[in-house]
Amino acid sequence: MSSLISVSGLSKSYGSKKVLSGVNLSLNAGQIVGLVGPNGAGKTTCLQAILGLTDFDGDINVLGHHPRKDRVKMLNDVAYISDVAILPKWLKVSQALSYMKDIHPNFAIEKAQEFLAKTNIAVNDKVKALSKGMVAQLHLALILAIDAKILILDEPTLGLDILTRRQFYNHLLEDFYTEEKCIIVTTHQIEEIEHILTDVAFIQEGKIVLAQSTDDIKERFNLVAVSHEHVGQADELQPLFKNSMMGLTTMLFDSQDKEALQSLGKVTVPSLADVFVGIMNKETC
Amino acid sequence: MNTAIMKASIKKELWEFNGMLKWVPITLAGVFIFIPLLSLILNGINFDVLLIELKQVTQVQQTDRLSEFFFVAAIALFSPFIAIGFIVQVYYFVTCLFDERRDQSVMFWRSLPVSDEMTIASKLLTGAIVIPVIFFAAATVLMILMVVLAIIASVILSLGFDISLWGMLASANILSGVGYIWLSLLPIAVWLLPLYSWLMLASVYANKAPFLWAVLPIVALLVIEAIVVHYLHLSEPFFGHFIADYFSITPESLASVSAEQEKSRSAALKILVAQIDYRTVLVSAGLLAATYWFRVNKSES
Numbered sequence: 001m002s003s004l005i006s007v008s009g010l011s012k013s014y015g016s017k018k019v020l021s022g023v024n025l026s027l028n029a030g031q032i033v034g035l036v037g038p039n040g041a042g043k044t045t046c047l048q049a050i051l052g053l054t055d056f057d058g059d060i061n062v063l064g065h066h067p068r069k070d071r072v073k074m075l076n077d078v079a080y081i082s083d084v085a086i087l088p089k090w091l092k093v094s095q096a097l098s099y100m101k102d103i104h105p106n107f108a109i110e111k112a113q114e115f116l117a118k119t120n121i122a123v124n125d126k127v128k129a130l131s132k133g134m135v136a137q138l139h140l141a142l143i144l145a146i147d148a149k150i151l152i153l154d155e156p157t158l159g160l161d162i163l164t165r166r167q168f169y170n171h172l173l174e175d176f177y178t179e180e181k182c183i184i185v186t187t188h189q190i191e192e193i194e195h196i197l198t199d200v201a202f203i204q205e206g207k208i209v210l211a212q213s214t215d216d217i218k219e220r221f222n223l224v225a226v227s228h229e230h231v232g233q234a235d236e237l238q239p240l241f242k243n244s245m246m247g248l249t250t251m252l253f254d255s256q257d258k259e260a261l262q263s264l265g266k267v268t269v270p271s272l273a274d275v276f277v278g279i280m281n282k283e284t285c
Numbered sequence: 286m287n288t289a290i291m292k293a294s295i296k297k298e299l300w301e302f303n304g305m306l307k308w309v310p311i312t313l314a315g316v317f318i319f320i321p322l323l324s325l326i327l328n329g330i331n332f333d334v335l336l337i338e339l340k341q342v343t344q345v346q347q348t349d350r351l352s353e354f355f356f357v358a359a360i361a362l363f364s365p366f367i368a369i370g371f372i373v374q375v376y377y378f379v380t381c382l383f384d385e386r387r388d389q390s391v392m393f394w395r396s397l398p399v400s401d402e403m404t405i406a407s408k409l410l411t412g413a414i415v416i417p418v419i420f421f422a423a424a425t426v427l428m429i430l431m432v433v434l435a436i437i438a439s440v441i442l443s444l445g446f447d448i449s450l451w452g453m454l455a456s457a458n459i460l461s462g463v464g465y466i467w468l469s470l471l472p473i474a475v476w477l478l479p480l481y482s483w484l485m486l487a488s489v490y491a492n493k494a495p496f497l498w499a500v501l502p503i504v505a506l507l508v509i510e511a512i513v514v515h516y517l518h519l520s521e522p523f524f525g526h527f528i529a530d531y532f533s534i535t536p537e538s539l540a541s542v543s544a545e546q547e548k549s550r551s552a553a554l555k556i557l558v559a560q561i562d563y564r565t566v567l568v569s570a571g572l573l574a575a576t577y578w579f580r581v582n583k584s585e586s
Contacts, residue, residue: 055582072400080396088301088390095300102293103399139393243474 003028004150004182004189005050009058012206019045019055020264030198033185036190036276037203043186046203047154050182050184051080062147076105079148081156086137089128094119100142112145115175134162140168151176152208153185162192169193194272202279210279214272221252221262221278223270230264237261241278252278288572290399294407294433295415301376301384306416310423313369317362337560362431363424363466370420372414379486381408382580383495401580405485405573413474413481421470427532428463478565479531482572489579503528531564 010023020042032046047055051076052067052106062066078103087096095117100107116123119137121131127135136156143151151172157165157276173196177183187193190200194214197234201211212220226234226249235242237260239251252270253261299306382405385391394404474481486500510522534556 051396074400075396075398080387082392082396085394086389086391088385088393090301090303092300094295097296099293102296103397104291139566151421233493249288278446 003061003186004063007050007058007063008060008164010046010049010060012042012049012058018206023058023203023206023210025201025208027182027184027199029149030179031203032177032185032197033199034190034193034197034272034284035184035186035201035203036189036272037186038280041203042206043203044154047080047184049092051075051078051152059180062242070086077149078152078211079143079146079150080152080154081139081143082154087127087139089126091127093125093127093138094123096127096138096142097123100145104146105229106147107142108145108147111175113139115141115144115171116275133160136160136164136168140171143173149181151181151183152185153183155186155188157189165192167187169196172196190276191271191273197272200272202276204280210275217272217275219271220255221270222258223268223274224251224253224255224261224265225268226265227248234264237264241274241281244275254278287403290403291407294399294403295411298381298411299415305373305376309369309373310366310420313366314423314427315582318430334475339387344433347449351378355459356465359428359459359462359466363421364430366420366424367417370417372398373420374416374481375484377412377416378408378481379488379495379499381412382485382488382576383491386489386492401577405577405580409481409485409513410575412485413478414470417474421467425463426469428459432459465551470553470555472554472561475565479568482569482576486572486576489576489583513544527564531560534560543562 005025005027007023007025010020010025011018012020016267023042023046025033035043035046045054050060050067055068062074062202065071068076069195077097083162087120097109097112100112113123119134119141121130121138121141126230127138130138140156153172157168169192172183185193185197197214198242199211199213200217202209204269210217221240224234224239228247228249231249234249234251237253237256240254241252243250251264252274258267383395395401483503484499488495491498507522507528509526510524513519514522
């Protein structure tokens with residue numbers, strides 16, 4: 001299967017500060033990839049490099065295009081929602097629709113209108129009159145109406161309430177996603193989108209520390225509620241993460257024999273958030 | 286260059302500055318209509334004196350002088366529109382690339398398949414051509430309104446008072462006078478291209494206060510150059526001389542062109558064209574290239 005996005009050896013520095021260091025990623029059709037990392041890990045810079053919005057060292061290929069040299073052609077098939085409410089306040093909904101129709105070869109205005117009809121947003125509304133959630137809905141309407149092969153979302157639900165966040169991801173799956181497309185999304189609320197992700201890439205200090213399918217991750221990692229008498233024995237298996245609370249110790253193990261773990265306590269499948277916390281705290285454990 | 290995208294980009298600029306580009310010319314035209322009306326209402330009018338004066342005017346019709354008089358009157362009408370339009374243009378250029386970075390909407394615009402070349406070209410066209418066209422059009426509409434009023438007055442005077450102003454109106458060459466003013470639009474735009482390009486560069490570069498970025502570096506450069514020239518006893522400041530020479534229409538240039546011209550209307554056009562030279566191209570190209578570079582490479586997040 002040929003990759004829709006292929007990133008190899010991606011590095012980026014701001015002055016002496018290294019933001020990305022040797023990032024390798026490959027995204028295929030049908031994947032919904034979560035790019036997850038703490039603040040300042042380099043998620044946004046990575047996405048901006050993929051979009052050609054910033055210069056970089058290394059190689060990036062998006063649908064056969066170089067993001068910097070071939071940005072406009074590439075953007076015919078790539079859609080993007082950023083982490084800030086970036087629709088200008090002076091813009092009217094009707095103007096946004098008209099502009100998109102005029103400049104985007106893959107924009108279907110009917111689809112956007114259909115989507116907006118399900119919301120409280122009127123065609124004559126100005127962005128400044130809309131709430132933050134409505135602006136996100138409008139942005140989503142504009143982006144979902146693009147027949148893009150790749151959708152890049154950078155903290156798209158930041159600052160939105162839980163209902164709007166859920167709606168946002170539901171629409172994403174219902175109105176955009178198909179097996180031919182791929183979505184790459186960064187978020188801090190990984191537990192909310194865990195069920196829709198096919199793959200995750202954890203990024204820490206500009207480096208990808210884990211990139212795997214969610215199914216493989218659930219096979220690879222185990223969360224064990226270790227009883228008090230087995231803690232010493234469990235420590236020898238070098239858990240990624242250990243958390244003691246109310247007399248019970250929970251440990252996260254990477255690639256350990258399941259049967260051996262069962263002898264230490266109750267074994268469960270960790271959530272992606274558990275694995276993320278475990279990987280990010282590896283150094284301190 | 287894709288004309289449909291260019292059209293959409295210019296339309297977008299007009300939406301953004303809709304309030305200013307609609308209400309400033311309308312207000313200005315309103316002032317031109319309102320003030321004479323107000324003066325008429327407040328001071329009243331003596332029709333007998335007016336009729337006598339009009340009769341005298343119709344008796345001394347000299348085609349050439351009348352035509353020149355109307356041309357000067359048209360320029361007088363257009364001048365406030367051109368001047369206010371210029372202020373609006375300066376405001377537009379200084380804010381056109383700054384505002385979208387301030388509200389971060391640049392991230393949205395740049396996520397769409399519109400090239401940075403197209404964005405800069407559309408903004409340049411909007412500021413240099415479209416905005417003056419709007420102000421010229423407002424002045425022209427006002428002019429047409431005045432001509433219509435003059436025709437109505439002529440009809441009334443010829444039917445009711447046996448005073449014919451038709452000959453005077455016909456020899457005024459109003460159409461060609463306004464035509465010459467419109468023809469100056471493009472030379473003005475090209476002549477001022479270095480200024481517009483500089484303002485766009487300030488707009489794309491500044492993180493705060495783009496107006497200061499547009500003015501302070503020039504002032505600083507002029508002051509430093511003046512000090513250097515003074516202490517090193519150089520003949521004259523290069524930069525200061527360059528700006529003064531390029532942007533000023535000197536009496537010498539007026540005289541040299543006027544001497545060859547019989548009519549002042551084409552002379553004004555010739556003077557403007559004479560100001561355009563290799564400096565226009567070089568400075569504008571350099572500044573626009575720098576603007577493009579910052580647009581592409583300046584990090585916005």
